Amino acid sequence: MVGSEEESEPGYVLVPASALSPDALDSLIQEFVTREGTDYGLREYSLQEKVQSVRRQLDRGEVVIAFDLEQESATLVLRSELPAGTQ
Numbered sequence: 001m002v003g004s005e006e007e008s009e010p011g012y013v014l015v016p017a018s019a020l021s022p023d024a025l026d027s028l029i030q031e032f033v034t035r036e037g038t039d040y041g042l043r044e045y046s047l048q049e050k051v052q053s054v055r056r057q058l059d060r061g062e063v064v065i066a067f068d069l070e071q072e073s074a075t076l077v078l079r080s081e082l083p084a085g086t087q
Contacts, residue, residue: 015065015074017058028065029054032076 017025033050045053054076057063064082067074 011070012066012068015067017065020065026051028074028076029058 020028029051030047033047033054054063058065058076062079063076064079065074066077066082
């Protein structure tokens, strides 16, 4: 139909951190902070400092866990980067 857009379902679902086991959550956070290209500015931070920082962001709701339904994998995403209506 010309002039209208179909709404599509997001290809992911948000997962509360409490739904993961402590070990799974730790592994997800560690995988995220050790990705190539992750930049934390001028100062070097230890792995533990990076993990603690991300955990605080999760606790504050600034970062969320998004599960990609097609790839069947989870990642961390800034809440501010989510499409409108999913925040």
